[in-house]
Amino acid sequence: MNTTMNKPKVPVSVFLFIGIIAISFSSIFIKWSTAPAAVIAMYRLLMTNVLMLPFLWRYMPEIARIGIKDWLRTAVSGIALGLHFLFWMDSLRYTTVASSTAILTLEPILVLVGGFIMFGQRTTRTALFAMIIAIVGAVCIGWGDFRFSGDALKGDVLSLVGTIAVAVHMLLGQSIRKHMSAFVYSFFVFLFAAAVLFVYNLFAQAAFSGYPLREWGIFFLLAIVPTVFGHYVFNWLLKYMKATSISMTVLGEPLGATLLAYVLLGETVTLLQLWAGCLLLVGVGLFLRSNEKETGVQHEVP
Structure with missing residues (x-):
């Protein structure tokens, strides 16, 4: 089945915009908090798991059918997501929002390469050219904030490691979502990620x-806004779009985060960044226009 069929009634672009x-x-929320990043x-x-828990009973028949292989892949995906949060959130303690989020622009490149290796997915020359344009734009947003020494360099390295981890998470998610609903996948991925962070915090x-x-209010805002309306929405969209395309839309985060940092944190925005x-x-x-014209990822479970 082609993913152009079974599209939701509301355009996918609307959900992408909400997620970004x-x-x-x-x-912004992380910058406001003084708690350790892992906490x-x-x-x-x-x-987020607590918010989802009352609805989990509806999915018990599906959960009972999950095999060991899918449990293992879901666990690895969750571990990768936990490591992404750990490294990327900690990077914001050492570098600016613009610099840290700009490094996330490497995600679609990693996902594109991984998609070719794992699934044999290809893309067009137009899509590759468009990716280069977008990445150049995202890097320029954070360019003035890049540092090559001290704490800022440490923050940039942490952001890079976190980017590698989230690319692994996205690729595994594309594979698992072929036969696992977005709710079940998200619930257990979030749970495994939280378990990794719990162990880290213990040590x-x-x-x-x-x-x-x-x-606690900031923790709750992070659960509702970027996790439910961000990561959960992206997990759901894996039914309708390739992981590479979703990773490309995440490039909008440096722009959105930089503008929000200007309004809420008082960080500067230059004409170059605009x-x-x-x-x-x-x-x-x-x-998106070029890449999604090709045969989509085959998914059957909403």
């Missing part, structure tokens, strides 16, 4: 309690 805006808030990530995911001897009410943002959007639009 939602994940753009992630770095923020752990509670963000656990709160790091991080405090699990004693945080002021403001911090022009780079326009270049990024043009590149993403061209890529």
Whole structure:
């Protein structure tokens, strides 16, 4: 079955836009928090699981049919997502929002290469050219904030490792979502990711309690906005789009996060960043138009 069939009544682009805006808030909330990055990530995911738990019973027949192979792949996907949160969120302690999110632009390249190796997926020359345009735009957004020494370099390296981890997560998700619903996949991926972060926090001897009410509010906002309306939406979209295309739309995060950081954190926005943002959007639009014309990923489960 081609993914152009069974498209939702609401255009996919609407859900993509919602997801991009939602994940753009992630770095803002993290910057507002003073809790350790691993603690923020752990509670963000656990709160998401709690919100999803009342609906889990509807999916018990599907859960009972999951085989060991899919459980293992889901676990690895969850571990990769947990590592992404751990490294990327920690990077924001050392570098700017623009710099950290700009490094995330490497994600679609990694997913494109991984998709070719794992699934034999190919793309057009137009799509590759569009990807280059978008990545140049995203890198230009954070270029003035890149540093090659000190804490800023440490933050950039952490963001890079987190980007590799989320690429692994996206590729595994594309494979698993062929026969697993978005709800079940997301619930257990979030749970495995939270478990990884819980173990890390135990070894790091991080405090699990004693945080002021403001911090718990930030944890909850992270669960609702970038996790449910961001990561869950992207997991659901894997039924209708290739992982490469979804990763390309995530390139909108540097632009969204930079603009939000300007409004909410007082970080500067230059004319170069605004022009780079326009270049990024043009590149993403061209890529999606070209890449999604080809035969889509075969998915059967909503």
